[in-house]
Amino acid sequence: MPEVVTLVVNGVSVTMPKGSMVAAAILKTGIHGFRRSVSGEARGPLCGMGICFECRVTIDGEQHCRSCQTVCREGMDVRACG
Amino acid sequence: MPVGEAHHVCDVLVVGAGPAGMAAAFRAARSGARVAVVDDNPAVGGQIWRGEQAKPKSKQAQEWFEKIRSVDFEFINAARVFEQTSPGTVRAETPDGVLELSYRSLLLATGARELFLPFPGWTLPNVMGAGGLQALVKSGLPIEGKRVVVAGSGPLLLAVGAYLRGRGAEVLVIAEQASSWRLARFGIRLVREKEKFLQAWKLRREFSRKGAKAQRKSVRYLSGCWVVAAHGEEKLEKLTLFRGGKRWEVSCDYLACGFHLVPNVELPELLGCAVENGCVRVDEFQQTTVPQVYSAGETTGIGGLELSLVEGEIAGLAAAGKHDDARQLFPVREKHRRFAQLLNRTFALREELKQLSAPDTIVCRCEDVTFARLRAQSSWRAAKLQTRCGMGPCQGRVCGGAVEFLFGWRAQSVRPPVLPVRVESLVRGSE
Numbered sequence: 001m002p003e004v005v006t007l008v009v010n011g012v013s014v015t016m017p018k019g020s021m022v023a024a025a026i027l028k029t030g031i032h033g034f035r036r037s038v039s040g041e042a043r044g045p046l047c048g049m050g051i052c053f054e055c056r057v058t059i060d061g062e063q064h065c066r067s068c069q070t071v072c073r074e075g076m077d078v079r080a081c082g
Numbered sequence: 083m084p085v086g087e088a089h090h091v092c093d094v095l096v097v098g099a100g101p102a103g104m105a106a107a108f109r110a111a112r113s114g115a116r117v118a119v120v121d122d123n124p125a126v127g128g129q130i131w132r133g134e135q136a137k138p139k140s141k142q143a144q145e146w147f148e149k150i151r152s153v154d155f156e157f158i159n160a161a162r163v164f165e166q167t168s169p170g171t172v173r174a175e176t177p178d179g180v181l182e183l184s185y186r187s188l189l190l191a192t193g194a195r196e197l198f199l200p201f202p203g204w205t206l207p208n209v210m211g212a213g214g215l216q217a218l219v220k221s222g223l224p225i226e227g228k229r230v231v232v233a234g235s236g237p238l239l240l241a242v243g244a245y246l247r248g249r250g251a252e253v254l255v256i257a258e259q260a261s262s263w264r265l266a267r268f269g270i271r272l273v274r275e276k277e278k279f280l281q282a283w284k285l286r287r288e289f290s291r292k293g294a295k296a297q298r299k300s301v302r303y304l305s306g307c308w309v310v311a312a313h314g315e316e317k318l319e320k321l322t323l324f325r326g327g328k329r330w331e332v333s334c335d336y337l338a339c340g341f342h343l344v345p346n347v348e349l350p351e352l353l354g355c356a357v358e359n360g361c362v363r364v365d366e367f368q369q370t371t372v373p374q375v376y377s378a379g380e381t382t383g384i385g386g387l388e389l390s391l392v393e394g395e396i397a398g399l400a401a402a403g404k405h406d407d408a409r410q411l412f413p414v415r416e417k418h419r420r421f422a423q424l425l426n427r428t429f430a431l432r433e434e435l436k437q438l439s440a441p442d443t444i445v446c447r448c449e450d451v452t453f454a455r456l457r458a459q460s461s462w463r464a465a466k467l468q469t470r471c472g473m474g475p476c477q478g479r480v481c482g483g484a485v486e487f488l489f490g491w492r493a494q495s496v497r498p499p500v501l502p503v504r505v506e507s508l509v510r511g512s513e
Contacts, residue, residue, distance in 0.1 A: 016222050023218055023221065024219075032207035032317040033317070038449060042207055045218060046198065046211055047195060047198075047211050048211060048213065052480045053502070064502075
């Protein structure tokens with residue numbers, strides 16, 4: 001059985017294979033808006049590789065974390081506000 | 083020294099652990115140099131071999147992961163080089179603090195990013211890059227049963243389509259903007275490159291009728307075809323595609339859309355390396371215009387995996403002082419360079435793509451600057467000053483390529499830090 005980690009996205013528990021990125025976990029919970037743009041549009045990941053900063057979320061209280069470059073850890077608390 | 087600030091000293095510092103960086107690190111370390119490699123990602127492999135360290139998916143990946151494991155070097159992951167403090171020393175931010183890295187030779191293998199072009203609706207969630215969606219699936223996103231349209235330009239589209247389908251996605255259309263005429267010429271020239279031809283033929287066959295039948299659903303690979311609009315409320319719901327004067331709509335869950343690649347030259351520019359036509363200029367030993375600073379791979383021009391590897395090997399050898407060994411590899415590099423030129427001609431972007439934006443289409447996604455506001459400006463500098471275009475967190479990495487294609491403006495100067503960093507990272511070791 002592959003190793004897994006469980007994290008919490010906007011209060012919902014989600015289990016991911018070990019080594020997965022937070023952006024994938026957020027999409028898996030059915031959330032597509034990761035952040036709000038300066039004019040209020042919902043945005044989600046674009047580049048998937050740390051360049052575009054569209055996938056920024058709050059992780060364990062720290063704002064503006066690029067979820068596509070952050071590896072899922074057990075018990076992580078993720079807040080997307082799109 | 084402040085908490086979390088550590089100092090590393092090496093002979094050769096490699097920035098970027100994709101194929102070029104891996105090849106460079108391997109060659110330099112084998113030549114006896116003390117090598118350190120830094121990368122923004124959690125593991126070596128770059129984008130092309132993302133997540134494959136434990137289980138490589140090709141013989142070539144397997145071979146290079148084995149090679150890199152056979153040599154001694156220091157790998158520093160989740161680290162982003164953001165400034166140079168003095169010649170020979172750069173600083174990198176990691177989740178645990180700042181690292182100071184000193185080197186005798188520096189090797190920049192920062193790779194490339196996708197070129198994104200704006201069109202109405204492209205800012206909707208679930209509209210992603212082609213490589214972008216692939217990276218997310220490699221990072222754990224379940225794609226089984228999802229309806230995906232792959233669009234844009236370049237050989238990456240076929241690879242992404244095949245990959246996604248292999249993971250259970252329903253790939254509805256692959257829309258390539260290049261004309262069938264250009265693609266046919268590419269095919270003819272490709273026959274000379276036996277290995278590449280077989281690769282392409284295998285991918286293409288996967289999308290042929292026979293292959294598609296086995297998958298029940300047929301996949302259409304359409305040349306001269308592109309997305310003109312994405313529609314949806316809070317996320318992507320459907321697309322309007324265009325081909326040969328006709329428009330039609332396709333409902334889908336994801337759009338994977340990228341218009342080939344652009345080199346990541348911000349860090350080389352910060353260090354003073356000359357950049358020409360968007361690529362870092364190098365000499366025959368892959369040395370940039372700054373002595374002891376080398377560059378290899380897509381950073382020096384988009385050329386694909388094989389070219390990246392051989393450039394990395396040459397740069398790694400040269401950085402370790404093995405110029406004669408490096409010279410042996412010149413003919414191989416020459417062969418792959420010719421292929422790269424062919425590739426870039428084939429997938430040159432058509433003029434019609436400049437007409438996709440509506441006045442209210444957002445071009446700069448960080449600052450929400452519209453096409454209409456940019457059109458009124460005269461230069462990149464004027465656009466930055468008047469509209470804040472390119473001044474958000476991505477620092478023009480996304481809109482810069484689009485603006486250059488749409489208006490012909492090139493970003494002029496790069497300033498430290500080249501990436502957004504924490505304030506405490508900017509405060510140097512004064513305590």
